[in-house]
Amino acid sequence: MWYQTAVTEKCGIQYPIIQAGMAGSTTPALVAAVSEMGALGTIGAGYMTPEQLDKEIQEVKRLTSQPFAVNLFVPESYDYRDEAVNAMNRHLKPYRDALSLDTPKPGAHDKATFVRLIDVVIEHQVPVCSFTFGIPSATEMSRLQSNGVTVIGSATTVAEAQALEQAGIDMIVAQGSEAGGHRAAFQQNGLESLVGTMALVPQMADNVDVPVIAAGGIMDGRGWLASHVLGAAGIQLDTAFLTSQESGAKPVHREAILNSVETDTVVTDVLSGKAARGLQNTIIDDLEGIKHQVLPYPIQNDLTKQIRATAAKNGQAAWTHVWSGQGTRLSRDTDVKNLIDKLITEAQLQVDRFNL
Numbered sequence: 001m002w003y004q005t006a007v008t009e010k011c012g013i014q015y016p017i018i019q020a021g022m023a024g025s026t027t028p029a030l031v032a033a034v035s036e037m038g039a040l041g042t043i044g045a046g047y048m049t050p051e052q053l054d055k056e057i058q059e060v061k062r063l064t065s066q067p068f069a070v071n072l073f074v075p076e077s078y079d080y081r082d083e084a085v086n087a088m089n090r091h092l093k094p095y096r097d098a099l100s101l102d103t104p105k106p107g108a109h110d111k112a113t114f115v116r117l118i119d120v121v122i123e124h125q126v127p128v129c130s131f132t133f134g135i136p137s138a139t140e141m142s143r144l145q146s147n148g149v150t151v152i153g154s155a156t157t158v159a160e161a162q163a164l165e166q167a168g169i170d171m172i173v174a175q176g177s178e179a180g181g182h183r184a185a186f187q188q189n190g191l192e193s194l195v196g197t198m199a200l201v202p203q204m205a206d207n208v209d210v211p212v213i214a215a216g217g218i219m220d221g222r223g224w225l226a227s228h229v230l231g232a233a234g235i236q237l238d239t240a241f242l243t244s245q246e247s248g249a250k251p252v253h254r255e256a257i258l259n260s261v262e263t264d265t266v267v268t269d270v271l272s273g274k275a276a277r278g279l280q281n282t283i284i285d286d287l288e289g290i291k292h293q294v295l296p297y298p299i300q301n302d303l304t305k306q307i308r309a310t311a312a313k314n315g316q317a318a319w320t321h322v323w324s325g326q327g328t329r330l331s332r333d334t335d336v337k338n339l340i341d342k343l344i345t346e347a348q349l350q351v352d353r354f355n356l
């Protein structure tokens with residue numbers, strides 16, 4: 001069958017469809033439902049502690065015996081001054097006062113946590129581990145691979161993909177600029193390397209030997225088949241899964257995506273310190289006005305995250321992050337089974353239509 005590719009083979013799955021590891025918005029029910037459908041569910045563990053990841057994996061394993069993945073953030077170096085933190089906290093004070101929040105301190109972000117997260121992946125024999133924001137070190141890569149874990153990297157340019165390939169990665173997600181949330185962009189600023197999926201996928205497929213997985217703006221079977229024709233061995237979707245009933249996205253986030261159009265998103269680094277695509281709103285507009293004061297990732301993220309989480313809980317779309325790709329009009333209010341069934345039917349329709 002046309003959909004049997006290196007991705008289905010290496011991941012031990014039926015369809016080369018990956019639910020992206022959306023940190024903060026995956027649930028064991030979502031991951032298991034995706035994997036039960038023969039696709040690959042992913043635990044978005046980027047912000048988890050090793051203890052949380054351990055629990056999450058146990059819960060997923062209770063719900064499914066099918067393969068699934070864990071997604072982690074490669075730690076980055078950063079630098080900041082306390083005065084800059086104080087200035088940003090002064091600016092954010094009216095939000096905190098309105099939401100009855102204390103002033104947070106920047107987190108520790110020690111590399112040891114990342115290493116322990118990898119230990120948990122290995123201990124539980126999770127078959128696939130994907131990474132974003134950089135390249136896992138040679139030690140981490142070989143620890144995972146020698147324990148039978150397939151390692152997936154994420155890239156926004158051909159040069160990033162080649163660096164991942166040289167480091168020995170098994171497969172690469174090509175993240176086009178349509179993609180929602182944060183993209184990998186580890187060699188240049190993600191505000192600048194905005195290459196769309198249609199241009200990125202064939203250029204990456206031509207220039208690396210490992211399988212390429214297309215991501216960014218893929219919402220239905222047409223997008224899947226188009227990616228396949230462009231040379232991708234699989235697809236990774238996030239916005240499409242965010243509005244599924246099993247997703248952990250807050251109702252305000254799901255509703256905002258379901259009611260938005262393709263021109264409603266912007267790429268901004270003011271909420272977290274790292275470029276991400278989401279629906280434009282009041283807090284983005286406000287912080288864009290003091291852009292020069294924004295701290296680097298992950299410190300800016302530490303300073304705004306309580307505000308965004310509380311606002312989301314309160315149903316205030318104006319003050320939270322509403323990460324979303326550009327394919328918003330194609331989003332569906334449905335469950336995972338129906339979404340994946342539709343993806344397969346729609347893609348097959350195109351295969352038959354074009355006699356592929």
Ligand SMILES: Cc1cc2nc3c(=O)[nH]c(=O)nc-3n(C[C@H](O)[C@H](O)[C@H](O)COP(=O)(O)O)c2cc1C
Pocket residue numbers: 020021022023024025044045046071131132154175178179180181182183215216217218236237238239240242323324325326327
């Ligand atoms: C809410 C949200 C959270 C995301 N979180 C992660 C993450 O934790 N790790 C990751 O590698 N990618 C993350 N992404 C990016 C996806 O991997 C993927 O590149 C992108 O969503 C694909 O585009 P689409 O949103 O148009 O499907 C996130 C995207 C969204 C919308």
